[in-house]
Amino acid sequence: MPASRLRAGAVLAAGLAGFAVGTEFRGPHPPGTPSFVRAIGAVDDLPESLRLAFAPGPGFAPVSRPAERGQSFAGYVRSGPNRATPERRRVLLVPLGGREIGPEELLPLAEYAERFFGVASAVEPAMGLVPLARFFRRDGSTGEPYLDTTALLDLLAARVPADACSVIAVTRLALGSKSKAALAGEASLRTRAGVASLSAAGFRRDAMVLTHEIAHTLGIPHCVHYRCLMNEGGASGKPMHLCPVCLRKLNHATGVDPVERYRRLLDAYRTAGLDDEAEWTDERVREIDRGVSPGR
Numbered sequence: 001m002p003a004s005r006l007r008a009g010a011v012l013a014a015g016l017a018g019f020a021v022g023t024e025f026r027g028p029h030p031p032g033t034p035s036f037v038r039a040i041g042a043v044d045d046l047p048e049s050l051r052l053a054f055a056p057g058p059g060f061a062p063v064s065r066p067a068e069r070g071q072s073f074a075g076y077v078r079s080g081p082n083r084a085t086p087e088r089r090r091v092l093l094v095p096l097g098g099r100e101i102g103p104e105e106l107l108p109l110a111e112y113a114e115r116f117f118g119v120a121s122a123v124e125p126a127m128g129l130v131p132l133a134r135f136f137r138r139d140g141s142t143g144e145p146y147l148d149t150t151a152l153l154d155l156l157a158a159r160v161p162a163d164a165c166s167v168i169a170v171t172r173l174a175l176g177s178k179s180k181a182a183l184a185g186e187a188s189l190r191t192r193a194g195v196a197s198l199s200a201a202g203f204r205r206d207a208m209v210l211t212h213e214i215a216h217t218l219g220i221p222h223c224v225h226y227r228c229l230m231n232e233g234g235a236s237g238k239p240m241h242l243c244p245v246c247l248r249k250l251n252h253a254t255g256v257d258p259v260e261r262y263r264r265l266l267d268a269y270r271t272a273g274l275d276d277e278a279e280w281t282d283e284r285v286r287e288i289d290r291g292v293s294p295g296r
């Protein structure tokens with residue numbers, strides 16, 4: 001697998017801890033420690049609202065057995081990631097397969113992505129793609145049909161509009177590669193292109209797969225720091241939110257204000273009836289408003 005491609009497989013990464021309870025921060029990067037500076041970077045010169053937004057409050061649960069190497073915020077900046085610029089500031093969702101997905105079905109997901117990334121999002125059926133038959137494969141063991149994401153991403157990468165910071169092709173068909181139909185999505189850290197498969201599981205799962213893949217197109221790799229949307233693996237068992245390290249990367253990529261973003265997401269979670277995410281987000285905004293910065 002090329003290092004620049006990261007996949008959301010069907011299997012959840014093992015070893016995730018539950019949410020920390022209480023107000024004492026017990027995560028892996030307590031503010032002010034060398035570990036915090038390594039992962040999140042120096043924050044002392046930031047405006048207070050950003051400093052608080054990037055401080056890991058009690059709502060951020062550690063990963064119990066983190067992989068040894070994860071990308072820090074400084075490493076992200078050094079990687080020269082794809083960022084949203086004034087000239088390149090749209091996230092496009094492209095429905096695949098003609099009758100499979102109507103553009104109107106993607107509008108709620110585009111609206112969620114807009115709130116999540118702070119960048120205008122649109123459904124772009126007119127972008128079009130060549131007939132999908134070219135990308136059909138069959139799983140070597142089950143015979144299940146799937147679309148070959150590697151071939152799709154190559155095609156998509158060549159068609160990313162100049163004004164888009166991210167293009168995600170969306171299908172209801174299974175995705176896979178290397179003779180296995182086992183992916184929820186795949187995206188390139190470099191070409192601004194990704195692909196995501198919707199499921200019957202509903203808005204939460206689809207919104208998570210989509211935002212995970214869009215974040216990859218902004219150069220954000222898998223996260224080992226906390227329980228986070230960017231943990232490797234499928235949507236099951238992960239939170240919809242970003243940890244402080246990934247949130248700082250997103251702020252670098254699009255300039256989105258973290259607190260305004262949380263408020264917009266809170267509305268979306270309430271509207272969608274995602275009570276647990278609404279509660280988490282509401283509490284996070286309250287923490288930041290109260291100036292809660294553990295360990296300081």
Ligand SMILES: [Zn+2]
Pocket residue numbers: 006007008212216222232233
């Ligand atoms: Zn991924």
Ligand SMILES: [Zn+2]
Pocket residue numbers: 223224225226227228229230231242243244245246247
């Ligand atoms: Zn993260």
